[in-house]
Amino acid sequence: MQNIKEQNTCNDEIRLVPVTPEYPHIERLLDIRDEAFPPNERIDSRDISNYTEENGWFFLAIENQNEPVGFTLWYDCGDNMLFGLYIAIAHEFQNKHYGARTFNLLMDKYFKGKILFGCTEALLPETDNYQQRLNRIRFHKRNRLFLHDEIIDGGPFGKYQFVCSDPSVSHEQLLEKFCEFMPPSLLANLKK
Numbered sequence: 001m002q003n004i005k006e007q008n009t010c011n012d013e014i015r016l017v018p019v020t021p022e023y024p025h026i027e028r029l030l031d032i033r034d035e036a037f038p039p040n041e042r043i044d045s046r047d048i049s050n051y052t053e054e055n056g057w058f059f060l061a062i063e064n065q066n067e068p069v070g071f072t073l074w075y076d077c078g079d080n081m082l083f084g085l086y087i088a089i090a091h092e093f094q095n096k097h098y099g100a101r102t103f104n105l106l107m108d109k110y111f112k113g114k115i116l117f118g119c120t121e122a123l124l125p126e127t128d129n130y131q132q133r134l135n136r137i138r139f140h141k142r143n144r145l146f147l148h149d150e151i152i153d154g155g156p157f158g159k160y161q162f163v164c165s166d167p168s169v170s171h172e173q174l175l176e177k178f179c180e181f182m183p184p185s186l187l188a189n190l191k192k
Contacts, residue, residue, distance in 0.1 A: 016060040021049045025068045036088040062102050069093040077177045082111055084118035103143040115166045117174050122151050122159040
């Protein structure tokens, strides 16, 4: 896999920059995190120093003209698979294709040839944010991710479905990889 370093995209509109504790815009990334995710889904700012490539993590700021517009966080699960924990775009930059361009950059350049997968909130009609969930699923499909029908019950964290770049990978294979790296505290709530 290509070692990720700060690089411009071919059209110079966005670039992905590895986030370290010394990254100058960490506070802005934390603001984006806070507006994008409920408290129980947020990464802890004290853990940023653990999200390094050496530890299997790819924590990348999405920048436009040297200013962060979002971030993405991925884990290398081994066996040619990466799990996407987050892709978050600041509210004022949403619906401007930053998420799609980031995703395409990851799939076509940085993680080319890898199987990318993640979780999305399950599309359940009784939820308050049904339209938001539907929009996320549409985003995933537009960006070459396939939705698995099986529901994962995360207890207090809600219900989720896997999305994956390779339709031949089964739900069971994804669940096995997911359980290998998730913290035991999160897995304790998982109802398979």
